[in-house]
Amino acid sequence: MTRIRPDQMIAAFSNMAAFTAKAATTMTPIVFLATEDPVKLGLVASLARPGGNATGVNFYSGELTAKRLELLREMVPAATRVAVLVNPTNALATESTLRDVQSAARTLGLQIQVVNASTSHEINAAFTTFVRERPDALFVGLDAFLNSRRAQLVNLASRHTLPATFSNRDFPEIGGLMSYGSDIKDAYRQVGVYVGRILKGAKPADLPVVQASKFELVINAETARMLGLTVPPSLLSVADEVIE
Secondary structure: OOOOOOOOOOOEEOOHHHHHHHHHEEEEEEEEEEEEHHHHOOOOOOOOOOOOEEEEEOOHHHHHHHHHHHHHHHHHHHHOEEEEEOOOOHHHHHHHHHHHHHHHHHHOOOOEEEEEEOOHHHHHHHHHHHHHHHEEEEEOOOOOHHOOOHHHHHHHHHHHHOOOOEEEOOOOOHHHHHHEEEEEHHHHHHHHHHHHHHHHOOOEEEHHOOOOOOOOEEEEHHHHHHOOOOOOHHHHEEEEEEEE
């Protein structure tokens, strides 16, 4: 194999970052972390043979929306109205989340209230809305900004006794009620593996997109008790981790 020494390499850790990188160069190697099918997103020609300067990991978090809403309903069986918090500046993720959550809500017989937040101030304003309108539960969309504000989101949900579900284990580890998503640490590890292989001479076009295969349900049982919820045995039996 011919060794290549790229002057630089781009590691793109969101759909938008991957699009931006892809639009900026056709030569510099790109290793992405995509939350949806990268073929559908137009990042690669196919999963097996990406065919360009980009490859990476599809960790499916955006495609687990319906399952995450179903698990929330199982945790809060009396829920009829669910607030959905999304970041409108992340158009790709927001469009996907709303499409999937609305479809799943119809199946589950839930009413959805969409609330936008793209700043810390807007997150506070969103919870003011929740206090006034009292949804039964909260679904926080997958988004890098919202993930970066996890302490704020968890604290506000706890303060206002609002059961909430999140996209990754970072939230229940600091007191969030529950999360369901791909194993993000494993996804980052695979990105690192591909970066190493490209630096040693591999071409992105020849490296198949890795499909996430490990999904984890994490429940914070202490938070559930604080919210007055009993974690159903059906969830306890399938949870990958229950935090006491």
